[in-house]
Amino acid sequence: MALSTTCQGAHTTPSPSGHYLASIPPGTNKLRIHTTHAPDRCTDVSLRISAKDITGLQWNSESNRIVVASAKLIEVIDLDDADHRIRLDNGSGGFGRFANAEFVGSELLLVVWEFGKAKLWDLTTGKGVDLADVKGSCAGARWQLRPGREGRTGTLALLSRIGAEDVLNLYLPATQKLVGAVKLPTVDAQSIAWSPNGRWIGVLDVGTASRGVHFLTPDGNLYRSYPAAKESETLGLGIKAIVWAQNSQLVALTRFDGSIVLLNTRTFAPRAVIEHTTTIDQRANTSSELQAPIWEETVPASGERSYAVVPQPFSPPLSRTKTTTEPAELGIAEATFSCDGSWLATRDERMLNTVWIWNMATLNAHAVLVQHSNVRKLHWHPTRPDELLLDCGEGIAHFFSPISSNPPTIIPASISPTATLSYLHSPFDSNPAVLATTKSIFRILHPSGQLEDPPTPPPHREPASSSSSNPAKAAAEAEASFISGASEDSLFDVLSGRKPLPPKTDQSYTERIDFEVETEEDTSTGVDDTFREKRTNTTKPQQVERGVVDWEDDSEIF
Structure with missing residues (x-):
């Protein structure tokens, strides 16, 4: 087991490739890029957005761009070319x-305002295309990108509401065109979810709807609804959430009554119903060899944690033992499949410190874990189907393997109990890592030990705009080369250790340009050009070519 040094940083976000982490150092207007192998190896990029105003960070699919979002300004940083700012x-x-800014693929940015307006920006051309207004009152995802083949951007499904009807809008991001707008048979749609293989769209209706879930084809045609009309219930709450198995062979519908319905994805007929009981007793239905072991964590006064098997029948402690005026949550708190769909881990709102592990081959309970504290989140390893991480809000990682007869392994992360634990996608499957983050610090836990050699960074990719086709940028690069004596290194080169970080002697070219832009903004209005290093000698600012824009929309990309 190995622990990294504790690093300062807010909004810590790992890259999809697993090689890098992005964070905001406290008290600075900078973006810091760390390597996951050695987080203390980092480099900073200046931002226009104040640290206190930043609402989130997100990487693109190729892990070479980062969007820094705030309420009034959004910045896109290109790690291949730090001088290229959008x-x-x-x-x-x-x-x-x-309200939100997310990458759609690598070159498109979906921006949503708090009142529901949505726009898709092309980062290459600077053009924006208006989309249908996003539905506001939703409990889950209001848009989602269809999982596609590597290198291809799938269909963007977006949920909106016109009058009293829900509408599912389908866009092709590559062409930025609407290819379908389907009226949904819902009362008040709450979320949408593509199946991992991209063959189905699940639409969740409000819990009081008699037909709670609708399954549509990728072009928006209704295929099945659950429950069927003749099976619809007239009283009580229905479906709470849709959870797809990663192999797309099963879909789990969690309910407000504490049960889970498993449907096959060919006909969407029920395959099994999972029940969570307040008293676990398998003695009458299963032999002692096939009974699910119940592991209970105990913490004595000495603080040494341990697990012991408790005999059946057993009643897990209830989450709420004191009366309160607050309404109690109902149904399933969480359900998540392993990466190959062979295991399902669940929690019930009535027993938040208890985790059920279900075998999808036998459709029986495989093990029950009773933690000392309420479980906050369950995480299956992204590539290992037999490794489950339990985050109990104690700054301690609990690892459990359903194929082992051993109890969970306890590994302290040596960080604040308020830290959030999650798996960090690693390029090396043999060396899984766990990211522990708080609001201001983070560290990385390596349960199997840390690799001696640093990971190989992704191949360097040249910027989309070449200097030969861009005279203004070529002149800027020539000036920077003349001043520094050499062209600037990419952030990838510095972080990977292939080139040392140059000593700080004077203002960098980027900082001088930032200073010039801020100075000119005091006496002029508007935007000079699409990218800030491309400047003209005209007195009137150059306006960016606009896409399909409402006349009331004065947002600009530059």
Whole structure:
């Protein structure tokens, strides 16, 4: 077991490749990029957005761009070319604050305002295309990208509401065109979810709807609804969430009554119903050899944690033992499949410290884990189907393997109990890592030990705009080369250790440009050009070519 050094940083976000981490150092207007192998190896990039205003960070699919979002300004940082900046200004804020900014693939950015307006920006051309307004009152995902083949961007499904009807809008991000707008048979749609193989769209209706879930084909045609009309219930709450297995062979529908319905994905007929009972007793139905072991964690006064098998019948402690005026949560708190769909881990709102592990081959309970504290989150390893991480909000990682007869392994992360634990996708499957984060610090836990050699970074990719086709940028690069004596290294080269970090002697080219831009903004209005290093000698600012934009929308990308 190995622990990294504790690093300062807020909004810590790992890259999809697993090689890098992005964070915001406290008290600075900078973006810091760390290597996951050695988080103390890092480099900073200056930002226009104040640290206190940042609402989130997100990487693109190729792990070479980062979007830094705030309520009024969005910045996109290109790690292949730190001088290449794209900024989206909210203007007068006629549609409210920026509520969300997410990459769609690698070159497109989906921006949603707080009042529901959505726009898809092409980061290569700087053009924005209006999408249908996003539905506001939803409990889950309001848009989702269809899982596609590597290198291809799938269909973007977006949920909106026109009058009293829910509409599912389907867009092709590559062409930025609407290919379908389907009226949904829902009362008040709450979320949408693509199946991992991209063959189905699950639409979840409000819990009081008699037909709680609708399954549609990729082009928006309704295929099945559950429950069917003749099986629809008239009283009580119905479906709470849709959970797809990663192999797309099963879909789990969690219910407000504490049960889970498993449907096959060919006909969407029920395959099994899982029940969570407040008293676990398998003696009458199963032989002692096939009974699910119940592992209970105990913490004595000495603080040494351990697990012991408890005999059946056993009643897990209830989550709420004291009366309160707060309404109690109902149904299933969490359900998650392993990466190959062979295991299902679940929690019930009535017993939040208890985790059930279900075998999808036998459809029986395989093990029950009773923790000392309430479980906050369950995480299956992204590539190992037999490794489950339990985060109990104690700054301690609990690892459990369903194929082993051993109890969970306890590994302290040596960080604040408020830290959030999650698996960090690693390029090396033999060396899984866990990311522990708080609001201001983070560290990485290596349960199997740390690799001696640092991971190989992704191949360097040249910027989309070459200097030969861009005279203004070529002149800027020539000036930077003349001043520094050599062209600037990419952040990938510095982080990977292939080139040392140059000593800080004077203002960098980027900092000088930032200073010039800030100085000119005091006496002028508007935007100079699409990218800030491409400047002209005209007195009137150059306006960016606009896409399909409403006249009230004064947001600009530059």
